[in-house]
Amino acid sequence: MSERAPASASFTVGVRAHNLTRMSDTALFGPDNLPYGLFSTPDSPGHRRLGIRYGDDVLDAGAAALAFGSAHADVLQQPSLNPLMAAGRSVWRAVRAESRSWLTEDVHRETAARHLLPLSGVRLHLPFEVADYVDFYASEQHATNVGRIFRPDDEALTPNWKHLPIGYHGRAGTVVVSGTPVVRPQGQRKPPNEPLPLFGPSRRLDIEAEVGFVVGAPSELGAQVGLDGFRDHVFGVTLLNDWSARDLQAWEYVPLGPFLGKSFATSVSPWITPLEALDAARVAPPARDLPLLPYLDDSAEGLAEGGLDLRLTVRLNGHVIAEPPFSTMYWTAAQQLAHLTVNGASLRTGDLYASGTVSGPEPAQFGSLLELTWGGREPLELPDGKRTFLEDGDVVTLTAWCPGPAGTRLGLGEVTGEVRPAVGA
Numbered sequence: 001m002s003e004r005a006p007a008s009a010s011f012t013v014g015v016r017a018h019n020l021t022r023m024s025d026t027a028l029f030g031p032d033n034l035p036y037g038l039f040s041t042p043d044s045p046g047h048r049r050l051g052i053r054y055g056d057d058v059l060d061a062g063a064a065a066l067a068f069g070s071a072h073a074d075v076l077q078q079p080s081l082n083p084l085m086a087a088g089r090s091v092w093r094a095v096r097a098e099s100r101s102w103l104t105e106d107v108h109r110e111t112a113a114r115h116l117l118p119l120s121g122v123r124l125h126l127p128f129e130v131a132d133y134v135d136f137y138a139s140e141q142h143a144t145n146v147g148r149i150f151r152p153d154d155e156a157l158t159p160n161w162k163h164l165p166i167g168y169h170g171r172a173g174t175v176v177v178s179g180t181p182v183v184r185p186q187g188q189r190k191p192p193n194e195p196l197p198l199f200g201p202s203r204r205l206d207i208e209a210e211v212g213f214v215v216g217a218p219s220e221l222g223a224q225v226g227l228d229g230f231r232d233h234v235f236g237v238t239l240l241n242d243w244s245a246r247d248l249q250a251w252e253y254v255p256l257g258p259f260l261g262k263s264f265a266t267s268v269s270p271w272i273t274p275l276e277a278l279d280a281a282r283v284a285p286p287a288r289d290l291p292l293l294p295y296l297d298d299s300a301e302g303l304a305e306g307g308l309d310l311r312l313t314v315r316l317n318g319h320v321i322a323e324p325p326f327s328t329m330y331w332t333a334a335q336q337l338a339h340l341t342v343n344g345a346s347l348r349t350g351d352l353y354a355s356g357t358v359s360g361p362e363p364a365q366f367g368s369l370l371e372l373t374w375g376g377r378e379p380l381e382l383p384d385g386k387r388t389f390l391e392d393g394d395v396v397t398l399t400a401w402c403p404g405p406a407g408t409r410l411g412l413g414e415v416t417g418e419v420r421p422a423v424g425a
């Protein structure tokens, strides 16, 4: 096993009791946020409705649209976000503007109030039908850490890493909404001292703190979506946990990449924050070390889309274990979309692509237990005991916030999941 990065040499992994990111949900979900979700109520559990989160309430968007005579009532009265996402950017903007006015203007407030339900009384569902799912690998710190841990005899970054955003196609059908339990996967692993692979429950179950981008408007087969097409195609952003079985992954992934080690569950937040809400969080990506091919070169003014100042927090059984900063990602979401389509592959409404694990330069900013415990060799000291990888019953929760207009903060919801024992174990 290799040594840690120099920056981390003096770091002792520990748990900070302070709570940097948890502020009142009401303040984090004000009129500048307005994320979309899908909910049902206990009295009609089969009736799924689009909702817009406002403070600690959810607006029944379809019912409100009908009451206000909205021209977009048809896409809001659906049991999924897909029709609204497919409608394109001009409709996204119009719906956002009108729902904001329903919620904030005095003349509308009384009508809107009739369609607001307390969040505590509703059940939230996966808000869109996931078409294809792709996972990228865009954090230089994460890729460097994983390279050092998994491939100590090689260069940490592969020769292609700074020339293209590396990714793989994942499993759309196992994307689940926050709160869905995660059953410990089983499979093959091969400890270095065993002559043959063993079968059984994963012993190195991990998390990956990521940000997901949800495609709204589709593209044609054969067409490329350039850097400037990002805002026309991407509807919004969600938090994502790419659960990963490191022992399965390490044995299976050569030479085609992750397969069963990552396909058993990927959890997302129930809230999709529209891209438009994140304007105040836009930041320039880090300086790139190597020149980029034209389809990825965002150095020209106006093209550096997708760099975002999102501050993530990872909690294990309630204790903060990391605070990964999304602003440090080497590749932006716009570059990832351009790369995903540069061969002519088309986009479908509901495509989901994940940023890759978000890890900042400081050890307390690493977005996976693999990195936080340096391959399981340096356990985290939690108040309830030491942890390397996840144990049955552990609960992992990701939250995030970002700057909003005029000094406000916007919440990105949360994605949580409890580890359940392997089937039959």
Ligand SMILES: O=C(O)/C=C/C(=O)CC(=O)CC(=O)O
Residues within 6 Å of the ligand: 135, 136, 137, 138, 139, 142, 146, 147, 150, 208, 210, 242, 244, 258, 355, 356, 357
């Ligand atoms: O480099 C490897 O062998 C493995 C990398 C990962 O497991 C990370 C991955 O899924 C992509 C990411 O989340 O950054």
Ligand SMILES: [Ca+2]
Residues within 6 Å of the ligand: 135, 136, 208, 210, 242, 356, 357
């Ligand atoms: Ca991942």
Ligand SMILES: [Mg+2]
Residues within 6 Å of the ligand: 170, 242, 243, 262, 263, 264, 265, 266
């Ligand atoms: Mg996954």
